[in-house]
Every structure is written in C-alpha cells, then in structure tokens.
Amino acid sequence: MATSETYAAGAAAAPKPFITAERVVYLLLFVGLVALPFFSKGFFVFQVTKLLIYAIAILGLNLLTGINGQFSLGHGAFYAVGAYTTAIMVEMMGVNYMLTLPVAGLICFVFGFLFGLPALRLDGIYLALATFALAIAMPQLLKLSPIEHLTGGVQGVIVFSETFDPDVPFGLPFDPGTWTYLFTLFVGVFLFWLARNIVASRTGRAMMAIRDNPIAARSMGVNVALYKTLAFGLSALFTGIAGALSAIAVKFVAPDSFTFALSIVLLVGLVVGGVGWLPGALIGATFIVFVPNFAEEISKGLSGAFFGFFLILVIYLAPQGAGGLLRAGVGRVKRLLASR
Amino acid sequence: MDLFLQQIVSGFATGGIYACMALSVVMIYQAIHHLNFAQGEMATFSTFIAWQLLAWGLPYFAVIPLAIGLSFIGGFVVERVVFKPIENAPVLSHIVIFIALFAIFNSAMGFIWDFSIKPVPSAFGEGPLYEGSLLSKHQTGMIAVTMLVLVLLWAFFRFTRVGLAMRAAAANPQSARLVGIRVSFMTALGWGMASAIGAVAGILIAPVVFLEPNMMLSILLYGFAGAVLGGLTSPLGAVIGGFIVGIVENLAGTYIPVVGGELKLPIALFLIVVVLVVKPEGLLGRRVVQRV
Amino acid sequence: MSAILEVKGLEASYGQLQVLRGLDFEVAKGGVTALLGANGAGKTTTLRAICGMIRRKGEITFDGQRIERLGTEDVVRLGVAHIPEGRGTFGTLTTEENLHLGAMTRPNNSDIQADVERCYGFFPRLKERRNQQAGTLSGGEQQMLAIARALMLRPKLMLLDEPSFGLAPLIVRQIFDILADVKREAGVSMLIVEQNASLALELADHAYLIETGSIVISGEAKAIREDESVRASYLGY
Structure with missing residues (x-):
C-alpha cells in the first residue's frame, strides 16, 4: 500500500521545533480524554473505554498490515488469548489485574511469533486464509475439553466474581468505571508511544523496507524471516493487551465473544482509520463502536450490510482511510496558505 | 472395525459437501487468484433462494435450475459491479471487499429470512439407499452430484473454446489479451460459475445441516481446507481433498478424545496450516515448469 | 504500395x-x-x-x-498479432492448445485444424511437442510457438x-x-x-x-x- 507519505522508510529526521501542530493536537486530545469521565454518564464512559481498547487492537493490526505489509483476518484470536490470560490469572490465580497485562502481552507475543513462523512461507492471500481459519476455529479451540477447567468451556469465565469490580489502587477517589477508563487510557497512551518508537527504530525501518520491497530488503541484509515473525509477534502483543483490557472492562470472557465477527470489526477499523497511519486506529475504533448503533437506528437488522457498503465505499473513494483524507485536507490547506 | 468402516463411509458422505465447496473455491481461484471469503455466504444466499422457491410451491426439478441460474447471474453481476472497478487495486483492497460482501450477504439474509433454522427437504428423498445400506439416499445423491459437477467442469475446460479461453486468461492475462480474449469477461464468467457451483453445494448441504444464514461459515473453512489440500489449481485435487478432509474429520471426531463430536473446526485450521507449510501446491496442484 | x-x-x-x-x-x-x-x-x-x-x-x-x-x-x-518480448506463451497449456488460442477470435469450425497443420509445416519441431506443456519447451521452440500462434490469427499485420x-x-x-x-x-x-x-x-x-x-x-x-x-x-x- 502506498503509505510511504506517513512513514517513509529511512526518511531523514529534520530538527523540529518543540511545539508543532501535531503535538498541540495530541495534547488537546489527551486532556479532553482525561477530562471526559468527569463530564459524562457511566455508559458513555464504558463505550469510550471500549473504543480505546479497540484502538489498541487496531494499532496492533496496523503494525502488521500497515508497517510490515502482512495481512491478518484472525486478530480476534490474539485478542481472545489476551482476554483469557487475564481472566484466568485474575480468577484462578488471584493475580492483580494490572500485573496480568504484561503477561497477556508476552503470551500473545509468543503465540503470534509462533503463528508467524508458518506465515513466513505464505504470501498475501494464503496468509489471509490461515488467519481466517484461525479466527473461525478460535471459539471452538477455547471450548476444547483439556483446557476446559481453565477456560470454563462454553460458559466462559466471570472476572472479579468476588469483588465485582477491579479495585481502584492507592485509594484514588474514582468509581470503578472511571478508573477502568483512565487505566485503559494510560495503557493506550503508553502503547501508542511505544508503537511510534518501534516504527521510528531500526526494527521499524526494516519492517517497512520488507513491506515496500522484500527482495531489495533481503539484498540489503535485512533478515526478512526474523522481522516478519517479529512483526507478527509485536502485532499480537498489542492486540493481546487490548484483549486483556477488554476482560477487565467487560468483566466476562466467553468463547462466543471472540468469533470471526470480531476479526472483521478490527479489519474494518483498520481500513476506515487508514492503513499505515497509526493515529487512524482511534478514528477506526470510533467508527466501529458508534456506527453500529447509528446503523441500527437507520434500519434494524441491516447494520452488517451498512458496514459492508461503507467498507466498499471507503475502498473506492478513500482507499487510504481517514488518514488519507486528513493528509489530503492538510496538504490542501498548506498549499492554500503557501499560495497567499 | 464396523465403527471404523462406518466412520469412513459417513466421512466420505460429508466429504462430498466439502468437495463441492472446494470446487467452487478452485473456480474462483482460477479466475482471480484470490480466495473469496464471502463465498460461503453467497452459497447460503443461493440456498435461501432455492428454499424460497420451494416454499412458494415450485417443484424441485424447476427450483434447482432456477436457483443455479440465478446464482450464476448473481456471481457474474457481483464481479462486474463490485470488483471490476478495483481490478488493479492491492491485495488488501480485495480482501476488504470480500469481507464487506460477507457482511452484506450475511446481514441481508438475516433481514429477509431471519436467523431461525429452516429444514430443507432432500431432492433425493429420505432414508437409506437400500435396506441396511450405510449411505442414505441423500448422501449417495450428494456424492453422485459432486462427481457429475467435476466431470462437467473437466469437459468444459478440456473441450470447449470458452473453457480454453478461461484457462488462458487465468494462466497469463496479458498474453490472453494479445490473442483477443476478453479477460475481464472471463473473470466474470468464472465468478458466475463459482457462484453456481456454490449454489449446488448449498442445496446439497442444507438438508443435512438445516438452513440458516451462518450455515456455510464452517463448511467454507472445510472447503478451503479441501481445496488447499488438493491444490488450488486442480478441480480434481479439490474434490479428492474435500473427501479426504471429510474422512479425516470424521475419524478424528471418533478416535481423538480431545476433539469430540462437535468441535472439529480446529482440524480444518490444523490441516490448512500444515498443508500450506509443508506442501503449499497441494496434492495435485500444478508446479509450473518454466524454461527460458 | x-x-x-x-x-x-x-x-x-x-x-x-x-x-x-x-x-x-x-x-x-x-x-x-x-x-x-x-x-x-x-x-x-x-x-x-x-x-x-x-x-x-x-x-x-x-x-x-x-x-x-x-x-x-x-x-x-x-x-494485429503481437508477439511480445519474452514470447508470452501459455506455459501451463500444451503446444497445441496455445495454437488454438491463437485462433480464438476466429469463428468456430472454420478451418482452424487445417491452419494448425500448416503451422506444423512451418515448424515441424512443434508437431513433435504438440502435447507437451509449452513452459517445458526450449527458448527457440517457444519463440517458434509464439510466431505460429500469431499466424493462427490469420493476421494482416504481425x-x-x-x-x-x-x-x-x-x-x-x-x-x-x-x-x-x-x-x-x-x-x-x-x-x-x-x-x-x-x-x-x-x-x-x-x-x-x-x-x-x-x-x-x-x-x-x-x-x-x-x-x-x-x-x-x-x-x-
């Protein structure tokens, strides 16, 4: 995909002023998001929590697809693994929920890395097929009898079954919903910062080089196999942490929450936000959380069709997603200012 | 031993379903070198059309050609309207459109016919083929129809000019244009045929599993497994692959305690990953030998 | 002229x-x-x-x-029959199928088979290879096949x-x-x-x-x- 405008491999970093338009936008966004729970109702806060969680998952998918050029129709599976890791650790082992996040991330990294190994030999459509199969098989994998004592089989696992809510640490004066939201927000900001640094690092440049031209990357000495599996692992790590956060926020995991539909939703978010543009994850997540309600209001039962038509429209009219539109808009404004 | 034999036979029967779906997958792959992830939903849609026609009182022998014909036109139109404009777009765009179609068809079916399961009568009648037979009438008919479709396809590609033109368009689009073949028309034709075969598969499957909008999701996965196992370039391979998948699935369900009767999808995942890694061209897939 | x-x-x-x-x-x-x-x-x-x-x-x-x-x-x-750089033969199809493809735009049942034979007259090597996958032919044979396929169109211009x-x-x-x-x-x-x-x-x-x-x-x-x-x-x- 032509995403080189956003993150061109090997672009020289010019010294920037400390205050840039981009930083101001991010700061305003952050302040707004922190302030949000103190001005709105509980259910809305819960929805924005979900939005942030989806954004993290989409961020992970974007690392794989946007930065490394590999496809996945099965990221819902990594999300599920993260969610179950947290649920099992909190419920069965009594571990503090905050400590489960790195574990969930690590397990998903390993899981993704291992799944990425066969994926090495698979190009484009075959990789899509393997991940498609993973997504479809995932609910049944979670029900398999040997792990039933952990996963709870069809019933799933209720998280925080004794306390009902994640405890707010240090006696902070927040209700659990607000705290879950803030916790998710801080984790999300940290992961976004991490993703940006990965993309700007040697590793990120190697991944983009592979995306743009695998043969040239190989001949320049990039270890293609290593970086492709690494991208899969990192991508799964992000998405897995999102899953873990969802277990904390929703307080319940069950196999049928992690069907193929979840993977579709993540892909929709990625495409709508803009493949290869990391902040697009937030826009994509906003779309997938709020548009279904809206679509349901237009026509009950046809929200799937609405999603589908919208996706087709995006591919036809704005194949770079919201990120592409934004760039085009900013470019136009800049030209307008310059021509004055 | 009896149990073993019975499982093989019934695996063979379910394999017929997968074989039919795998054929449809191979058709699309030949035409566009993609896997259509919405193919299962499209086949289910065709089956609903057949069900609706039956419900309106049309006899089976009229319903089948009608449903197949409508599906052919539907597949053709979907290619012309949705995919023609993005012919040269990157792979991700195609995958996204497949997923979009998946959502559209699935939701449209739920909207028109709701999500309750509907029994569909078999065109071949109920009961065993003969007294004490391991195969039912429907299972026998299913296997026979799959074989028939395979033979028809083979003859079409081998002996007709359109078949030859379709093969050429798939093998080398640029050269095909240079001999005057309308490549994009051939692609649409491939879509139509795949969709028609999908309709056949759906109508055969519905009496076994009940009709509902999600009927085909797992069957498509087995179809993919069969097609990949047999080789995505080979219709015969797809059919053989489909039967093997059916038998493996049945045996695993019976003899591997973990799997059990209901949870067989991981087998399809396992098969797909193993085949793609160990032998990506499949059992009968073609390895092109090119000397320059 | x-x-x-x-x-x-x-x-x-x-x-x-x-x-x-x-x-x-x-x-x-x-x-x-x-x-x-x-x-x-x-x-x-x-x-x-x-x-x-x-x-x-x-x-x-x-x-x-x-x-x-x-x-x-x-x-x-x-x-107009174009014989492209790199010959553009259909590697997975047989020699004879390649020739028939050359006549794809001509009406059916015309003397296509006779033209196939005429091409074999120009290029006897192709006749020996008629049922072989075109991809397995040598470079020279593939070039011959490309020319023969162009002739099958009965072109006015090559x-x-x-x-x-x-x-x-x-x-x-x-x-x-x-x-x-x-x-x-x-x-x-x-x-x-x-x-x-x-x-x-x-x-x-x-x-x-x-x-x-x-x-x-x-x-x-x-x-x-x-x-x-x-x-x-x-x-x-």
Whole structure:
C-alpha cells in the first residue's frame, strides 16, 4: 500500500521545533480524554473505554498490515488469548489485574511469533486464509475439553466474581468505571508511544523496507524471516493487551465473544482509520463502536450490510482511510496558505 | 472395525459437501487468484433462494435450475459491479471487499429470512439407499452430484473454446489479451460459475445441516481446507481433498478424545496450516515448469 | 504500395517519463518494416502502444480504421498479432492448445485444424511437442510457438518484438529463415523490432531508426544497410 507519505522508510529526521501542530493536537486530545469521565454518564464512559481498547487492537493490526505489509483476518484470536490470560490469572490465580497485562502481552507475543513462523512461507492471500481459519476455529479451540477447567468451556469465565469490580489502587477517589477508563487510557497512551518508537527504530525501518520491497530488503541484509515473525509477534502483543483490557472492562470472557465477527470489526477499523497511519486506529475504533448503533437506528437488522457498503465505499473513494483524507485536507490547506 | 468402516463411509458422505465447496473455491481461484471469503455466504444466499422457491410451491426439478441460474447471474453481476472497478487495486483492497460482501450477504439474509433454522427437504428423498445400506439416499445423491459437477467442469475446460479461453486468461492475462480474449469477461464468467457451483453445494448441504444464514461459515473453512489440500489449481485435487478432509474429520471426531463430536473446526485450521507449510501446491496442484 | 499501418505523432509515457515523443511511420501492405535502435530507445514501447497495452496519444490507422482508442483485445480482433518480448506463451497449456488460442477470435469450425497443420509445416519441431506443456519447451521452440500462434490469427499485420532475444545464433538464423518464408507464402505485413540490426535489415524492406523516442532516420532497408556512416554511428556493426 502506498503509505510511504506517513512513514517513509529511512526518511531523514529534520530538527523540529518543540511545539508543532501535531503535538498541540495530541495534547488537546489527551486532556479532553482525561477530562471526559468527569463530564459524562457511566455508559458513555464504558463505550469510550471500549473504543480505546479497540484502538489498541487496531494499532496492533496496523503494525502488521500497515508497517510490515502482512495481512491478518484472525486478530480476534490474539485478542481472545489476551482476554483469557487475564481472566484466568485474575480468577484462578488471584493475580492483580494490572500485573496480568504484561503477561497477556508476552503470551500473545509468543503465540503470534509462533503463528508467524508458518506465515513466513505464505504470501498475501494464503496468509489471509490461515488467519481466517484461525479466527473461525478460535471459539471452538477455547471450548476444547483439556483446557476446559481453565477456560470454563462454553460458559466462559466471570472476572472479579468476588469483588465485582477491579479495585481502584492507592485509594484514588474514582468509581470503578472511571478508573477502568483512565487505566485503559494510560495503557493506550503508553502503547501508542511505544508503537511510534518501534516504527521510528531500526526494527521499524526494516519492517517497512520488507513491506515496500522484500527482495531489495533481503539484498540489503535485512533478515526478512526474523522481522516478519517479529512483526507478527509485536502485532499480537498489542492486540493481546487490548484483549486483556477488554476482560477487565467487560468483566466476562466467553468463547462466543471472540468469533470471526470480531476479526472483521478490527479489519474494518483498520481500513476506515487508514492503513499505515497509526493515529487512524482511534478514528477506526470510533467508527466501529458508534456506527453500529447509528446503523441500527437507520434500519434494524441491516447494520452488517451498512458496514459492508461503507467498507466498499471507503475502498473506492478513500482507499487510504481517514488518514488519507486528513493528509489530503492538510496538504490542501498548506498549499492554500503557501499560495497567499 | 464396523465403527471404523462406518466412520469412513459417513466421512466420505460429508466429504462430498466439502468437495463441492472446494470446487467452487478452485473456480474462483482460477479466475482471480484470490480466495473469496464471502463465498460461503453467497452459497447460503443461493440456498435461501432455492428454499424460497420451494416454499412458494415450485417443484424441485424447476427450483434447482432456477436457483443455479440465478446464482450464476448473481456471481457474474457481483464481479462486474463490485470488483471490476478495483481490478488493479492491492491485495488488501480485495480482501476488504470480500469481507464487506460477507457482511452484506450475511446481514441481508438475516433481514429477509431471519436467523431461525429452516429444514430443507432432500431432492433425493429420505432414508437409506437400500435396506441396511450405510449411505442414505441423500448422501449417495450428494456424492453422485459432486462427481457429475467435476466431470462437467473437466469437459468444459478440456473441450470447449470458452473453457480454453478461461484457462488462458487465468494462466497469463496479458498474453490472453494479445490473442483477443476478453479477460475481464472471463473473470466474470468464472465468478458466475463459482457462484453456481456454490449454489449446488448449498442445496446439497442444507438438508443435512438445516438452513440458516451462518450455515456455510464452517463448511467454507472445510472447503478451503479441501481445496488447499488438493491444490488450488486442480478441480480434481479439490474434490479428492474435500473427501479426504471429510474422512479425516470424521475419524478424528471418533478416535481423538480431545476433539469430540462437535468441535472439529480446529482440524480444518490444523490441516490448512500444515498443508500450506509443508506442501503449499497441494496434492495435485500444478508446479509450473518454466524454461527460458 | 499502400500502407496497412500509419502512425502519426505517437506519444506514450510510463508515469512521468515520456518514452515516445511523436513518432511518424508506416508499414506497407505485404511488406516488412524494421524498427531499429539502442536499448531504451522506445522500440518495445512503440509496439505496446500500437496494441493498446499502454496509454498512447496520436493517430494510429490500421487498414483504414483509427485504432488509437481501442483496447488490446479489439486491436487484436482487427487482425494485429503481437508477439511480445519474452514470447508470452501459455506455459501451463500444451503446444497445441496455445495454437488454438491463437485462433480464438476466429469463428468456430472454420478451418482452424487445417491452419494448425500448416503451422506444423512451418515448424515441424512443434508437431513433435504438440502435447507437451509449452513452459517445458526450449527458448527457440517457444519463440517458434509464439510466431505460429500469431499466424493462427490469420493476421494482416504481425508485430514482432526481438524475435532473436536470448537465442543461439543457429536458432536465430532458423527463425529468420522461417519469417522470410512466412512473408513470401502468407503475405503477412510485419513490423519487427530488433537489436540485431543486420538480421532485421536482411528481412525488411523498409527501416526506421529510433533514438530516445524520436525517429532519426528512415529509408529503404537496403540503403541503410549499405550506408557506412549510419551503420557505424547507430547500428554498431
């Protein structure tokens, strides 16, 4: 995909002023998001929590697809693994929920890395097929009898079954919903910062080089196999942490929450936000959380069709997603200012 | 031993379903070198059309050609309207459109016919083929129809000019244009045929599993497994692959305690990953030998 | 002699890069015209532009009909057979299937099988290989197959792109002899692009020299062959 405008491999970093338009936008966004729970109702806060969680998952998918050029129709599976890791650790082992996040991330990294190994030999459509199969098989994998004592089989696992809510640490004066939201927000900001640094690092440049031209990357000495599996692992790590956060926020995991539909939703978010543009994850997540309600209001039962038509429209009219539109808009404004 | 034999036979029967779906997958792959992830939903849609026609009182022998014909036109139109404009777009765009179609068809079916399961009568009648037979009438008919479709396809590609033109368009689009073949028309034709075969598969499957909008999701996965196992370039391979998948699935369900009767999808995942890694061209897939 | 193909002001570009800068040339009916020039001069692009395989501007008149707006398939259907660089055989299909594909635009049940036999007459080697996958043929055999497939169209004009490319001198000789036969017996007009200028000038009646997308010299093949200065400065032999 032509995403080189956003993150061109090997672009020289010019010294920037400390205050840039981009930083101001991010700061305003952050302040707004922190302030949000103190001005709105509980259910809305819960929805924005979900939005942030989806954004993290989409961020992970974007690392794989946007930065490394590999496809996945099965990221819902990594999300599920993260969610179950947290649920099992909190419920069965009594571990503090905050400590489960790195574990969930690590397990998903390993899981993704291992799944990425066969994926090495698979190009484009075959990789899509393997991940498609993973997504479809995932609910049944979670029900398999040997792990039933952990996963709870069809019933799933209720998280925080004794306390009902994640405890707010240090006696902070927040209700659990607000705290879950803030916790998710801080984790999300940290992961976004991490993703940006990965993309700007040697590793990120190697991944983009592979995306743009695998043969040239190989001949320049990039270890293609290593970086492709690494991208899969990192991508799964992000998405897995999102899953873990969802277990904390929703307080319940069950196999049928992690069907193929979840993977579709993540892909929709990625495409709508803009493949290869990391902040697009937030826009994509906003779309997938709020548009279904809206679509349901237009026509009950046809929200799937609405999603589908919208996706087709995006591919036809704005194949770079919201990120592409934004760039085009900013470019136009800049030209307008310059021509004055 | 009896149990073993019975499982093989019934695996063979379910394999017929997968074989039919795998054929449809191979058709699309030949035409566009993609896997259509919405193919299962499209086949289910065709089956609903057949069900609706039956419900309106049309006899089976009229319903089948009608449903197949409508599906052919539907597949053709979907290619012309949705995919023609993005012919040269990157792979991700195609995958996204497949997923979009998946959502559209699935939701449209739920909207028109709701999500309750509907029994569909078999065109071949109920009961065993003969007294004490391991195969039912429907299972026998299913296997026979799959074989028939395979033979028809083979003859079409081998002996007709359109078949030859379709093969050429798939093998080398640029050269095909240079001999005057309308490549994009051939692609649409491939879509139509795949969709028609999908309709056949759906109508055969519905009496076994009940009709509902999600009927085909797992069957498509087995179809993919069969097609990949047999080789995505080979219709015969797809059919053989489909039967093997059916038998493996049945045996695993019976003899591997973990799997059990209901949870067989991981087998399809396992098969797909193993085949793609160990032998990506499949059992009968073609390895092109090119000397320059 | 009237022209079967007339080209006026032909321009074509790959993205930003303009490759053809207004070419004017023609191919006489029943004659062979050669386009000569160095690598990157725009010879292949000219053929591709005639067939509509790339975007082009200018006037292209084939057999009295303007074709610059037609797609590849439609140009072919008018009777233009293009034998592309790298031959473009269908590697997974058999030799005979390749030949039948050449006649794809002709009505069914016409004397297609007779034409297949006629092609085997020109190229006996292909007859031995008739049921073999075309991808397994040698380079020379594939070039023969490409020419034979073009003949199956019963073309009025053949566009040949580097028929000698990558082949041993002996095979090249054979192929050019056969092209001479084809010219004599079938009366097909040809536009041939070659790096091997001496060979092409032997076969051709008329020749054009292209340099960076423009025609610099045009004339009788014989005259160009004998012009020492042209040979030394452009053709390098």
